[in-house]
Amino acid sequence: MAAQTPSYSGGCHCGGVRYVFSTDSAPAQWPVRRCTCSFCIRLGARYTSGPGARLEVTVQHASMAASYEFGTQTAEFFRCNRCGVMLFATCKLDNQRFAVININTLDDVEQLSLNTVDVDFNGEHVENRLERRRRNWIGDVSVRYVNA
Ligand SMILES: [Zn+2]
Numbered sequence: 001m002a003a004q005t006p007s008y009s010g011g012c013h014c015g016g017v018r019y020v021f022s023t024d025s026a027p028a029q030w031p032v033r034r035c036t037c038s039f040c041i042r043l044g045a046r047y048t049s050g051p052g053a054r055l056e057v058t059v060q061h062a063s064m065a066a067s068y069e070f071g072t073q074t075a076e077f078f079r080c081n082r083c084g085v086m087l088f089a090t091c092k093l094d095n096q097r098f099a100v101i102n103i104n105t106l107d108d109v110e111q112l113s114l115n116t117v118d119v120d121f122n123g124e125h126v127e128n129r130l131e132r133r134r135r136n137w138i139g140d141v142s143v144r145y146v147n148a
Pocket of ligand 1: 012013014015016017080081082083084085
């Protein structure tokens with residue numbers, strides 16, 4: 001039997017939205033990107049993904065999920081409606097959902113040794129952007145609502 005994939009839990013501030021991020025790569029190897037666009041700078045968000053990773057999200061109530069789109073309108077940013085924390089972004093490509101998580105929402109983020117780099121995707125062509133996400137983002141994403 002294959003060893004279980006290491007997983008890392010996270011969530012918003014109030015507990016309304018929780019998730020489990022599973023990946024075989026060690027935290028020091030994660031690509032941690034501090035996006036320098038005007039939206040992410042305001043949030044202070046840092047993102048990670050990984051093509052072999054998995055993201056399972058549990059939302060306590062459908063009314064707690066809010067999303068926001070801007071720019072090329074190709075990604076949706078999910079936040080908790082109650083506490084306002086932005087947890088992850090998703091992008092749908094050929095009916096497959098891809099995601100990146102805001103690693104500042106991991107429960108043990110202070111305990112992980114992470115290498116953060118600043119990135120600037122301004123001016124990137126939409127086709128390149130979508131291709132990059134298909135290559136790099138988490139390709140196995142599920143969102144479950146406990147109460148509709
Ligand atoms: Zn919340």
